[in-house]
Amino acid sequence: MNEQNVTETNMTLNDQANSRVNSNSQPNDQVDNQTAGGPEPDLTAIHLPVLLEDCVDLVTPALMRPGAVVVDCTLGLAGHSTAFLKAAPEARLIGIDRDAEALALATRRITEAGFADRFTPVHAAFDELADVLDAHHIKADAVFMDLGLSSLQIDETDRGFSYSHDAPLDMRMDATQPVTAAAILADYSAQDLTRIFREYGEERFARQIANRIVRDRETEPLTTSGQLNRLVDAVVPQAHRPAGNPAKRVFQALRIEVNGELDKLARTLPQAASHLNVGGRIVVESYHSLEDRTVKRFMARGLTADVPAGLPVIPPDAQPFFKELTRGAVKADRAEIERNPRSASVRLRAVELTRELPARWMKRFVQEGRG
Secondary structure, three states, rough: HHHHHHHHHHHHHHHHHHHHOOOOOOOOOHHHHHHHHOOOHHHHHHHOOHHHHEEEEEEEHHHOOOOEEEOOOOOOOHHHHHHHHOOOOEEEEEEOOOOHHHHHHHHHHHHHOOHHHHHHEEEOOOHHHHHHHHHHHHHHHHHHEEEOOOOHHHOOOOOOOOOOOOEEEEOOOOOOOOOOOOHHHHHHOHHHHHHHHHHOOOOOOHHHHHHHHHHHHHOOOOOOOHHHHHHHHHOHHHOOOOOOOOOOOOHHHHHHHHHHHHHHHHHHHHHHHHHHEEEEEEEEOOOOOHHHHHHHHHOOOOOOOOOOOOOOOOOHEEEEOEOOOOOOOOOHHHHHEEEEEEEEOOEEEEEEEEEOOOOHHHHHHHHHHHO
């Protein structure tokens, strides 16, 4: 990612916004109507931002100065970003997304809302945050991340993200990357499949499912979500099934492996901290325990004094550099879940950078951000 790439992205996204909505991979019937000459899709109906008011309340206090910069690392369909720009009329927003279709639709939405002059779209993965900010020669006043799948990706039926539709096992958030879920199921050993199902899906029957996959692929490759659904259904005992579809943990694990989500998250958080202005905020929404654990552990590093336990005097340079803005994790209440069922598992955490990062932490975060 360099300054030329960022500029080229900005020049082409508005054109893509018009053409993408007419593509063959549309999220639902509203979008299908567009290809038939009907009205343009209502993006506000496709995408319901999770904990929107809470996120706005946490992000916008850092954006009250003229020229403040907020980065939405997971732009999606820009539900949160549009609200940030509306609530902070003097702020600028950089929206990052690795899904070119979502980025184009988000650009159209923000343009229609009248905020195009304060918006910069960037086609990149969120762990390229440091490169994006360095290309613009700026630091951020707020960094926001809404992890997991966007409504667009969930509702699309041709990428295999959802176990609710029979579709090719793709699961790539960025369609230009080479590895698909089907390739993983075809090539990984039983041991490696067991590892990802157990670590990323916390699947109790990881070994049994992996062994069945390796056995069955000898006679027929696993290429569709329907095949994988049926395989898991045949392996997991009825008496030990979680609520909902028994394959949901396997699908989650495959999606994380295909897109390298946890590794990217572990690199992005230190990039955010090392590119944050004092008084800036990091706000993150997670949707499963592995994501939330990663976020919680990272934030905790700056919430406590960096000294051995029991030291009677804490040097100024060892004082905490984060202030917690949420008491633990904020969860969706019953009304939010009824309005938007996808919010049921959300965990929202936020911190504020209260002073310049100590040199040793800056060095550490820069190294961790590079992976």
